[in-house]
Amino acid sequence: MNYKIISSCSTGNATIIKDIILIDCGVTFKKLEKYYKKLKIVLLTHIHSDHFKKETIKKLAQERPTLRFACCEWLLKPLLECGVERKNIDVLQIGTKYDYKLFKIIPIKLYHDVPQCGYRVLFGDYKVIYMTDTKTVEGISAKNYDLYLVEGNYDEDEIEERIKEKQQDCKYVYEFRAKDSHLSKQQASEFLLNNMGENSEYVFMHEHVERGKDEKSIWRNMSRGL
Secondary structure (H helix, E strand, O other): OOEEEEEEEOOEEEEEEOOOEEEOEOOOHHHHOOOHHHOOEEEOOOOOOOOEOHHHHHHHHHHOOOOEEEEOHHHHHHHHHOOOOHHHEEEOOOOOOEEOOOOEEEEEEOOOOOOOEEEEEEEOOEEEEEEOOOOOOOOOOOOOOOEEEEEOOEOHHHHHHHHHHHHHOOOOOOHHHHHHHOOEHHHHHHHHHHHOOOOOEEEEEOOOOOOOOOOHHHHOOOOOOO
């Protein structure tokens, strides 16, 4: 299965699966220029600007006036405000399977600091699960999927050390928010261990780095060519 992680970090998120599905749209249009003409659908998760970049969504809707957008109810109004026509928006219900002929989609309820969802994407027998920006995956099962795109935002031991150091230096502690709204690598690893099959593939998504450092280094090696 071809996929391309254009970006997966706090400055922007966008992943393309099999040329035709864009999940999250939190990057500049320039980063999508090589890919947008082949897209069949854009799947959106939540309102944060690193996943929902209004200028890019507006440009996509202008350049591809028949392109479909799919989201849960909390993103309908923001999409309309970006100029996406209502007839091109599919409002999805958590847990319901939607058949787009070439693929099927099932939204998953996730737990962030704003309303949020993930996605199961099914290409026949090939199964993908996409989950980022969630403090827990409790109650979610994805046995023997082929590709797991799952947040591994921070290491639990390392983040506690960073919190301690910043508190001692009287610095702003972003890590408290990360712990309350993102998935740790330990949580992600436990989920993967309980679900992956022998031939499954996984990528840790949305890894946290210290502000001011080069976030590109986090996801540079994640991509697979389209």
